[in-house]
Amino acid sequence: MRQKMWLFCLCTILAVSIVWGVPKMAHAKEDTIKVGILHSLSGTMAISETSLKDVALMAIEEINQNGGLLGKKIEPIVVDPASNWPLFAEKARELLEKHKVAVVFGCWTSVSRKSVLPVFEELNGLLFYPVQYEGEECSYNVFYTGAAPNQQAIPAVEYLMSEDGGGAKRFVLLGTDYVYPRTTNKILRAFLHSKGISDEDILEMYTPFGHSDYQTIVAKIKKFAASKPTAVISTINGDSNVPFYKELANQGIKAEDIPVIAFSVGEEELRGIDTKPLVGHLAAWNYFMSIDSKENKEFIKKWKAYVKKHNLPGGDKRVTNDPMEATYIGINMWAQAVRQAGTTDVDAVRQAMGYQQFKAPSGYEIRMDPKNHHLHKPVFIGEIREDGQFDIVWQTPGPIRAEPWSRYIPDSAKKVADWTYPWVCGNCEKPKYK
């Protein structure tokens, strides 16, 4: 009996090593540029991050089909940090030290970014971060392709205060209790003060992760909104959005009475939702799938073809969204910078990244800011439609520059984000020169 067991184990190990080893050996002969992809493929964040991995692989496949980079093919190394924040740091280290990747595309939540940051700074790696975030950060080793608060939250609030947005005089800041909502709301509160809105007209509320009982909160919003036109600014995280919107609709609150603008609800999140109660509510992003531009049509066509070719789960129901666009821009800009620098060396590529331009799916010529490592992006405000897409009701005339350090927080307003020569600092108050 025991012998049989051993035999079985041996066979399994042998089989596994053959399956794993053969393609690796075959690959080893070819000279490739390795690129790391660090997105959760399991755990709570898998819902959002899986499609970023897919779109990254699509962009890489596209570059390879067009002859690769510097005469070599790009080889993606996909790892799964499993929505586990410390594991993000371990996997980042593995990518940089073991696989020696030239660049990493990854992370979604701010916690995961904060957890990998020391690793990238210690090993001088390069990270492209594709998601809108709370700002208050500017690392030498990161390029931020998502929106900073002034490229999403601030324009959204300005829209709500305008006549078109309903002329809101009172604001409910509602969020899940963690770093992104807390920081964003801190900035928004300071911004609202600067617009002459007093504290009694701001109601700030937080819920725990995975909160699903919004009865009291909705009743409170209703009471708060009784006297003046009110808007809700929601930084509620992923899953809790459905019970919140359902409760709103059931208690008879329509978007035209109290509009809710969300910063983390996009096409992908709406896919698993009964959208009827959400119609008319708003979202602010730098890209929507419904944008009518030549580049976007092409982007969607490529994505649909990729999904079909690789038979990805979800099939033709798969959509594109803002972080996917940001990932796509990031990879293409990095490839441009590598071509320009003639090498994948991190320092050379970082130099070449500044002023890099790319005609993005949003239809705008997007530019990388050499000083603060953020993209200049246009801002769109969309109203949710019944089919899970957005009607664009407002947009900025063109791309706007990111402000990683918010001017509305006194401590941050003093800080400078400038990584160009002769500065050597992106997050300090006093100048440091080379």
Added chain:
Amino acid sequence: MKYYKNTTIVIILIGLLLQLFAVNVNAAPTTNMELSQALAGLGAKSRKKIINSVKKLGQIGDPAAIPALEALQERKLRADANGRIYIINDDGTSAKEALTGETYTGAIDDLYTPIINNRVRRVIKTVLARLKLKSSDPEVRLLAAKHLAKNPREDASKEIQTALEKETNDEVREALALALALTQIDSPRKDQRLQTIKTIAESGNLKFIPLLKGVLAKDSTGNFIEPDAEVRKAASKAIKAIKRHMLLISTIRNLFYGLSLGSVLLLAALGLAITFGLMGVINMAHGEMLMLGAYSTYIIQEIFKNFLPGLFEWYIIASIPVAFIVPAVVGMILERTIIRHLYGRPLETLLATWGISLMLIQTVRLIFGAQNVEVSNPSWLSGGFQITQGLLLTNNRISIILFAVFVVFLVWLLLNRTPLGLMVRAVTQSRSTASAMGILTSRIDMWTFGLGSGIAGLGGLALSQIGNVGPELGQSYIVDSFMVVVLGGVGKIAGTVFGAFGLGIINKFLEPFTGAVLGKIFVLVFIILFIQKRPQGIFALKGRLADG
């Protein structure tokens, strides 16, 4: 002189001509022209033009514009290149001209869809309400009157007045009277102002407090803006009355919210009360049984959507047995293959069931994908009804409370009124005695575990109606479930019922003061203290049973 005379004649002639023309403008066919012009404006590309046309339609006041406005609201309005507007049917296969009803012959995809935002929607709603005041259906009139009362506009007061005079339905009259009163708070007549305040006080609506406070306000010199002391007194009395009313309402509301949260907790925990409470299995896979129940509901929904679209509204009824049977069968298989080997070894059971839960999550993720799936509420489970001003009970919450009562009754019936229940209770009380009496204890274990899993599945069905359905659904409820069962007292179904409702109500009365995050922490602290004081929970098994 002659010259002047001539001019006068010319002027008179021109005046007469103009008069004639003016008469013509007022005549019916040209009004129709005006109407169709305003309607054409609805298909404009600029939202400003749309708003102006909507307002114009409100001034014209012709109910013929109602279908087009409603179509615009629902994204069913289309415009062609010549500015004619069409309304498409529900499935978007054909379009009809908005006024004449002619069928559109070209390709529907070529038509332009005017895009509106919330601002336009607000204007449309008010205009629709004004147009609908003339409807023959009292319910439509009531809705319109209520909307006008919510958004008082002085320029509508005349229309409301005429509508009120003609109105026969009492409910509509009441709403109209409120709407009219609100437009008259600044009236120069004292009796009208007093009447307004009286009507507002009767409505009991918190929304009007700022309006009443405005009556009491002083101007910059310290004099009251409202000159009459009697009116001021009435206003302050009205404020007090409304506040009293609201306090009562908010207490009732918190109680209802507490009951509804409690019933959600109860449905989530009831299955565990059987597997953990009665059998003593620390079942970490309980959350996944909830998840399987929710996914069963999803599958039934999809079947109804594809094969029985006519009965779609009732899919939820059909999913009740399925959401019970699927997790029950899975539970029984698990019990037979794994858990029965681990009885009496709590640590191993804990680890094994946790492993099972991970496997179930991953299996579901492989089959259905990591994305949440869409489970929609049937329309009879959406919305709510207003008991009085400020107290709105939502249909899905009421149904969940009723469903929880139904499931508890079912469990009680099964345990206390069936031979299976008798045997289950016997095995729980003393396994060896029951065995000596000829009961096949291992088979009873299987049935009990199946029952617990099935009840959990029913909980999952209820949860699918209020939240997300995804592979991780169960994870967020497992801690709450254990909390409820431990607080209620292990081994007693009644304890679970009391534990769930107690926690729900405490939570909901705390939340308005502490916020959701702190509220949850307080509840946890409360449970820890309670368990310190009374480790056996609210309901304890007494005597020898407690040791078994």
